[in-house]
Amino acid sequence: MTPNWGVTLPLPGIPLREHRPIVERLPDLGYGDVWTAEGGGTDAFTPLALTAAWSSSLRLATGIVPVYTRGPAVLAQTAATLAEAAPGRVLLGVGASVPAHVSDINGIPFEEPFKRTRDVVRFLTRALRGEQVTGPFDTFDITGYRLPWTPSPPPKVLVGALRPGMLRLGFTEGDGAISNLLFASDVPKIAEAVGPRPPGKELVVKVFVCPSDDPAFVRRATRPFLAWILNRAPYKAFHEWLGHADLLAETHARWERGDRLGAEDALPGALVDELFVSGTPEECREKIRRFHHPAVTTIQLYVSLSPEVLARPASVLEVLRRLGPEGA
16 A cells, blocks of 8 residues: 655744645645644644645644643644634544653653553543533543534544553554654564554655755754754653664763754764655655555655755645655
8 A cells, every 4th residue: 555645834934824735736746645743843734724624635744742832622622623624634643742842841741651642542532523522531531522513534543652551542542653763774664563453544654854965963853852852751761672882882972961953963874865865855755655554544754955955945845746656
């Protein structure tokens, strides 16, 4: 099966208000989804609401919204409202995120991430089906909540998942899982942890892409982010499970000593190119295709474009065309 392709918006360096021409052309370029994320910058839902107004066909997906920073009922209300604007096109991806996005900037304790994610997924799947939800969960209590209307069909609820527990949660209690920051050669291990994929459930892989052969720009676009994210506890544990601990040992050691630049420098070049693929758009597209796997339903791209490309709207669309599934 050929997976669906989606692109994460807003594209860095382009104001959200200027994305309409991009959104309107995405289906012609072979993209079926618009994805968003929520951490310390743009919220996840505003770009999707605009996309719903600008496109009648693109799926609208969050990948991910933290389960701590919005209450369970607010998450259900927001997803249901978006589904009213775009029936049958909404995927609500939720997950634990990282302490830097939960505690450091929101002042919310990052406690029992698996249980919190599981409880929110259980609440959402019931609430979005129109059920009255009442009673205690392990990490919160609900006195009683029912959506005033039931979206039809209800949005899919996906779990941001790195290791087997979260992956299985996504497929046993949700509608699938979203994984990211992995090698293409790691995808079979993710699929094995998930087990047989029931019909209708999603396995989404997020791939970071820098379509440029300018070494200076590629370094600026990739290494600071990778050094930061790979030193977050959830991603350290993820890459240990994947078997990449030795590749990252020096980066972790330098980061723990407070040597941020040294941690960037210690990232092996081969590892950087696997986790944040770069090169010409055609070279990147071929690397992205290595993430195709029978279990993967969607490839979600995060695209970092060079200043030269960003300066010309026509160039942005041309790079997305060459990068995407219709580019060959």
